[in-house]
Amino acid sequence: MPTLVVGPSWVGDMIMAHGLISYLKAKRPDDPIHMLAPAWSLNVARRMAEIDHVIELPFDHGELKLKERWAFARRLKVSCYHRAFVLPNSLKSALIPAMAGIPRRIGWRGEYRYKLLTDLRILRDSRFPRMIDRYMALGFPPNIALAANQLPEVPGCPKLLTDKESQARLAEYHGLNTRRLIAICPGAEFGPSKKWPLDNYSMLVSRLLEGGQQVALLGSPNDEADAEIIIQKVPVALRGDLKLLTGLTSIPEVIDIIALAQAVVTNDSGLMHVAAATERPLVALFGPTSPLHTPPLSKTAVVLDSSSGDISDISVDEVFDELSSQMQLNI
Known part of the structure; x- marks a missing residue:
């Protein structure tokens, strides 16, 4: 079954997400990984070998548009995602996976997302100073991913493909x-x-x-x-x-x-x-x-x-x- 990753909006942050994406693909090579993100950062995701499908988020930064998000989420539902990793900390980024009825929705606490995420983590910055480790930690059970130096696997250096x-x-x-x-x-x-x-x-x-x-x-x-x-x-x-x-x-x-x-x-x-x-x-x-x-x-x-x-x-x-x-x- 496919995994949905709700990706960051910025180029650098998307590259930092590669550690998690690479780990997910290595653990379940037959499970497709779909990346949902704005067009700007999605162009980076297209250069990651582990991503099987990209989906452009059709909303501008700051737009809520609840009705349109609901309709968009219902279209995603047909993909039968079994889990979603929500990497941004915003409320809006967690709405679509919840509206699509994805059963496991994993992310850091962020903005008022208590009922939108089923696996909500509380971030302590001092334990995860690097952004790449914060993303990577979401791939492990919360009782294991307590700090960057306790992760079962260290994220590798991000890699982008060239043409x-x-x-x-x-x-x-x-x-x-x-x-x-x-x-x-x-x-x-x-x-x-x-x-x-x-x-x-x-x-x-x-x-x-x-x-x-x-x-x-x-x-x-x-x-x-x-x-x-x-x-x-x-x-x-x-x-x-x-x-x-x-x-x-x-x-x-x-x-x-x-x-x-x-x-x-x-x-x-x-x-x-x-x-x-x-x-x-x-x-x-x-x-x-x-x-x-x-x-x-x-x-x-x-x-x-x-x-x-x-x-x-x-x-x-x-x-x-x-x-x-x-x-x-x-x-």
Whole structure:
């Protein structure tokens, strides 16, 4: 019988869910796993080998629409799910599995969900500092999953699939030289305090271009203005090998481009987790957020964490030196 997973809305959080999804598939390889999530993060789920079917959540963030949710849930009922894992903590995320009559509904307590979940867990942050462990714990009985260090199995590093044909097409279309390509991802959600200063990015990009590297700036349409500022501060003579791709790629495309790069530099962002899940040499920059909660889970990732909480305290020299070391991993 199939399992329904109600997935997170954010790219990074969806990647953190891969530990649970991989565990569920390993334990019951014949049971299909269906992922229900918004279109944005569902594009990440499509690159997880363990997911058998994806279902787009047809409601915008913040929309309740009880009547429409009820009708949508009744359509899901025909799939005869025997259990649902509800990963977000919102009330709305628990409504559809309950309305669909799924007998086992597992999740953390969250917002007023006492009667919506049949297996409701109470989260103590100190026992599960990492998000990947919080998701993983839902796969075990509550009397076993008392803390991250007591889980019967440790979640593995998330993995995303890549599309070779898409990669070849993207490399040709954008003129990417994959033997010397460095991906720079200057964006981050939830405010500028998570972003390394644009001046620093400009200096880093200039040094990489001077050293003969090709640099691609990647991100969402929200990052276009920042990318333009970075470019304007790079000497004109060096811009021939600078590719401006912010806002020009879909989620599947940015996954494929990042996987082509020799190394990646990011803030604490969804694309940081993409780089880790495609096993690229990575330098991840943290300021006010903690790398203990959502670290880049990869053996090829290095974290530079500002002890003061101010990401601008991380110097260009520090990032360049770590990046140079990371680039050696591909030699």
